[in-house]
Amino acid sequence: MNIGIILSGGVGTRMGAGIPKQYMEVANTPIIGYCLDTFIKHPMIDKLIVGCAEEWREFVKDVAEKLHCEKSITFAIPGETRQYSIFNALKVAADIGADEGDRVIIHDAARPLVSATLIASCLEACKESDGVLPVIPVKDTIYQSRDGIGISNLLNRNELFAGQAPEAFVFGKYYALHKAMTHEELVLINGSTEIAFKGGMSIKLIRGDEMNFKITTSEDLSNFKNIIQHRQR
Numbered sequence: 001m002n003i004g005i006i007l008s009g010g011v012g013t014r015m016g017a018g019i020p021k022q023y024m025e026v027a028n029t030p031i032i033g034y035c036l037d038t039f040i041k042h043p044m045i046d047k048l049i050v051g052c053a054e055e056w057r058e059f060v061k062d063v064a065e066k067l068h069c070e071k072s073i074t075f076a077i078p079g080e081t082r083q084y085s086i087f088n089a090l091k092v093a094a095d096i097g098a099d100e101g102d103r104v105i106i107h108d109a110a111r112p113l114v115s116a117t118l119i120a121s122c123l124e125a126c127k128e129s130d131g132v133l134p135v136i137p138v139k140d141t142i143y144q145s146r147d148g149i150g151i152s153n154l155l156n157r158n159e160l161f162a163g164q165a166p167e168a169f170v171f172g173k174y175y176a177l178h179k180a181m182t183h184e185e186l187v188l189i190n191g192s193t194e195i196a197f198k199g200g201m202s203i204k205l206i207r208g209d210e211m212n213f214k215i216t217t218s219e220d221l222s223n224f225k226n227i228i229q230h231r232q233r
Contacts, residue, residue, distance in 0.1 A: 001046045001047065001097075001098065001099065001102040001103075002044050002045055002046050002102070002103050002104075002105060002123055003045075003046065003047045003048070003049060003093050003096075003098060003102060003103070003104045003105070003171070004039045004042075004045045004047070004048045004049070004104075004105050004107065004119075004166075005048075005049045005050075005051065005076075005086065005089045005090075005093070005104055005105065005106045005107070006032070006035065006036060006039065006048065006049070006050045006051070006107050006108075006109055007051045007078075007082065007085050007086070007089075007106065007107070007108050007109060008020075008022050008032055008050055008051060008052040008056070008060065008109035009051050009052055009053060009077075009078025009079070009085050010022065010108075010109075010110065020056075021110060021215055021221065022109035022110050022215075023056065023059060024221075026221075026224060026225050026228055027225075027228045027229070027232060029063075030059075030063055031109065031110065031112050031215065031224075032060065032063060032109040032112070033063045033066075033067065033112075034112035034113065035107060035108075035109060035111060035112050035113075035114050036048075036050075036060075036063060036064060036067060036069075036109075037067050038114055038115070038116055038119065039107070039119070040064065040067055040069045040070075040071055041116070042116050042119050042120070044119065044120055044123050045071065045105075045119070046071070047071060047072045047073075047074070047096065048071055048072065048073045048074070049073075049074050049075070049076055049089045049092050049093060049096075050073060050074075050075055050076070050109075051075070051076040051077070051078055051079075051085045051086075051088060051089050052075065052078065052109075053077075053078055054077070057075050060073075060075075061073070072096075074092055074096055075092075076088045076089040076091070076092040080187065081186075081187050081189070082192075083178075083186055083187070083189040083190075083192070083195065084186060084187065086106060086178070086192060087178045087186065089104075089106075090104065090171070090174070090175045090178060093171060093175070094175065098171045098175075099171070099172070100170075100171065100172030100173075101170065101171070101172065102170075102171045102172075103123060103126050103168055103169065103170060103171060104168070104169055104171050104174065105119065105122055105123060105126075105166045105167070105168040105169075106165060106166055106167050106168075106169075106192050107165045107166035108165050108214060110214050110215045110216070111164070111165055111212055111213065111214050111215075112215065112224065113209075113211045113212055113213070113224070113227065114165075114166060114209075114212050115209060115211070115212070118134060118166070118208070118209050118212060119166060121134070121206050121207075122134065122166055122167070122168040122206065123168055125168070125204050125206050126168040126169065126170065126204075128204065129202045129203060129204040130169065130170050130173055130174075130196065130201035130202045130203065131167065131168065131169040131170070131174070131193060131196045131201050131202070131203045131204070132167065132168040132169075132203070132204050132205075132206055133163050133164075133167050133193045133203055133204070133205055133206070134163070134164040134165075134166070134167070134205075134206050134207065134208035134209070134212070135161035135162060135163055135164065135205050135206070135207070135208050136161065136162050136164065136207075136208040136209075136210060137157075137158075137160075137161055137162075138157045138160040138161060138162055139157075140157070141157055142155045142157055142160055143155070161205065162208075163191060163193060163208075164208040164209070164212055165192070165212075165214075167192045167193055169192075169196060169201070170201075173196075173199075173201055174195075174196060174201070177195055177196065177199040177201070178195065180199075181195070211227075
């Protein structure tokens, strides 16, 4: 079984829109609706878990209904950090019958342009490893600075990659790592794959997608709007 986990608990304070960015409408569709549609229609996804605040659940249900969703959607509560939101979703996955060898694929509602091809690539690669991380090569020269003033180290950009979502993991191993961590350890985790790598899970890197960007700033939102408008012409 492949379980899609869509994280939609962010408050989007940097956008200054008054509502979380993933619920803002672009071309008459909430931003979360774009990635939700892709997961709903994907033949490899069996069930969906959406991590969102209680007050937005009816909103998400309405979006799913308008997308003619026939798959089971369960909700998880957001956590104090992104990784805690994932942990809460993993607990729900266990409650709805996820087995040790099942796979979870974790995505952000604020990455609306995820493709069906990338989802399939993640799940296929996860048959050969404990986890899968889509990445794109770093184009700019990267400098390390410990104080933010001077250069501390030169980094080889040929060995540097930017991670994306969705990330796929073997459920049993990934869930066990979360349960074994203390609260203090878990809140320090910055990325979905970080905990898997530190826990000794085998992680495979696959090619990501430049279009699969995360909407964080008003410039990102403007870029997304332009893409959608161009597609609808």
